[in-house]
Amino acid sequence: MTKTSVGPKPAEATIRSAGAVVQQPAPRRRTPTGLDTLESEAVHVFREVAGEFDRPVVLFSGGKDSTLLVHLARKAFWPAPIPFALLHVDTGHNFPEVIEFRDRLVARYGLRLEVAEVQRWIDDGRLTERADGTRNPLQTVPLLDSIVEHRFDAVFGGGRRDEERARAKERIFSLRNSFGQWDPRRQRPELWNLYNGRHRPGEHVRVFPLSNWTELDVWNYIERENIELPSIYYAHRREVYLRDGMLLSSGPWGGPRETEQVQERLVRYRTVGDGSCTGAVESDATTVAEVIAEVAASRLTERGATRADDRMSEAAMEDRKREGYF
């Protein structure tokens, strides 16, 4: 018996998404392949890693992408618990709301959390604080040391190809040498949905289940699945100061300087990173639906709008990835 009766999904399924994009000025960045397809692909990737590797770990920052990773991993292994631990490389420059969210999520789902504190590496002399006080670039060493220490052989990250030009070149399975380095010239061909996880002792594989998602897909999925995020993703009044065109919040990372004036603004964050280099955007979007409308209409990319670390040079992301960063 041959089955040929499989057709497309019912037409009414498209109504909601059509409504979500109808007011947008330009029809860009709509869901590329449908959220169901993206979800199934991510679940497939999680299960491949669980089947092929001995000691995987999920990199977790408390941001929206890594929260999505946890959600998708729970779906992939349901009703069994997630068979991986989480690893948070903690710069010490956190937004308190994010740490509170992280701990609550871990407790709610009974997850195992490893924390690599950058401060510990600074205290024992393995790292030196930078003159500009930003700790985002300092994450690489604690990350690589933790991978060696725990013998992690697969490290999940929430990176998406739409974020940045260098990330657009990333495979879903990305082999790293014993220094954690990415060599774009030596990437393995990635054929069909057959992922090659072979690696030698000391090497590990970075895995990006969200490779084919866009920022808008992430938000549409958050809305559909009703996923909780740290409160800083939604508009709130916050004391901020302007530096290099970005609205920074004061915190343990220093600032404002004498010339920088603090003012209260209605803002939200589009990404969660080191507080010293992650800027807020002015926004009155307090619900997921309002955020979706705002993201769809924005003329700035997520990283271009709020990440100082990507502005350091024309190839800042690539250089950091070559060093072992995500």
Next chain:
Amino acid sequence: MSGGEQIDSLRLATAGSVDDGKSTLVGRLLHDTKSVLADQLEAVHRVSTERGLTEPDLSLLVDGLRAEREQGITIDVAYRYFATPRRSFVLADTPGHVQYTRNTVTGASTAQLAILLVDARRGVVEQTRRHAAVVALLGVPRLVLAVNKIDLVDYDETVFRAVSAEFAAHAAALGYAADDVVSIPVSALVGDNVVTSSANTGWYSGPTLLEHLETVPVAPDPHEVPFRMAVQYVIRPRTPEYPDYRGYAGQVAAGLVRPGDEVAVQPAGLRSTVHRIDTADGPLAEAVAGQSVTLLLTDELDIGRGDVIGEVAEAPKPVTEIDATLCWLSERPLRAGARVLIKHGARTTQAVVDQLTARFDEQRLVTIPDPAELGLNEIGRVSVRTAEPLPVDDYAISRRTGAFLVIDPAEGNTLAAGLVGVPLQALQSDGSPAAADTATTDPITPTEPAPVAT
């Protein structure tokens, strides 16, 4: 897995020779569909100005690596996402350099359409024919020939007609029907016929590139293949809530499955019945190709990762001898007797390449029997013996269950794309010069399906 929106989408790949303007074309597509945001565009303007250019270099939108920007070439596949009101697109922008053909294979393995670029001044070149053969081999259903830099030949219709005709003959010899190949005269640099129709090509009445991409019918993954699902992972919670749960997790590779269906588990040939199709969002009434699900069977069987659950009536026959086509992707050549690993579905097994039966000349579209070796980017016919039986299908029938990876057991690198059977009609020619001449002037149309490997 149910209830989400299904927006019409197209997965496409670009291919073409070095310097024929692929990255500029992709940049132009992104720019003219307003898929480029202000900060990205600002960066392109800034760098272009720094380099003394009068017009923004749109290739900088996609060539993101240092070496790419330094050399003005594309080294690796970049994936881009853009959308119009009619359709959304996942685009794999692949390199043209012969050294990086493996990345063209990467981009083409999942593509539903390929855009091949040629420079109007140079016409169809060796690399065009090679890329066309690769995308045909990998089963990309539709081709677009973008005859680029048409402005540099003064928008000459005869140039365009000549290039189109030469390419159409090559594509036909590779097995493409005339309807599946479209030629469009474009200038990526100026923007002629990419998103907007050009007044410079009054003799051209066809669609712009974007119009074609928006309207070309997208063939879904074929569903004529009976149900197949490789077991990726066995879900056994052993929790108080689910003490006896035993689910077989995987992504449906082909066909359709419903509760109550009788299934066979290969390679052991065990029989059972689907009890339930589970997802974290609740059970499903049916699951189709592409969906990640968990199957619960009515019998307690010994099933593990790599086993394939399939329909009983047309169960894939597990084989240890496979006739296959390889697209060799490694600098180290393949010779008979090579010991490799093969990954098919969720199973990786040891294998020996017993024999190299033919090498395919993608320029003349003929096969050369009994080659001594298969070099980088060469396509050849081999017979492979596997340590464990694999339930394979013919690639011509299923891109999912007919595909495998060849992996280096020592280094772990992916050595080849493997396709079960003879996925390309042109591979079956006998290698005589007469056949080659016929192939380029008088297209051979497929008359019978490729034989199934056993």
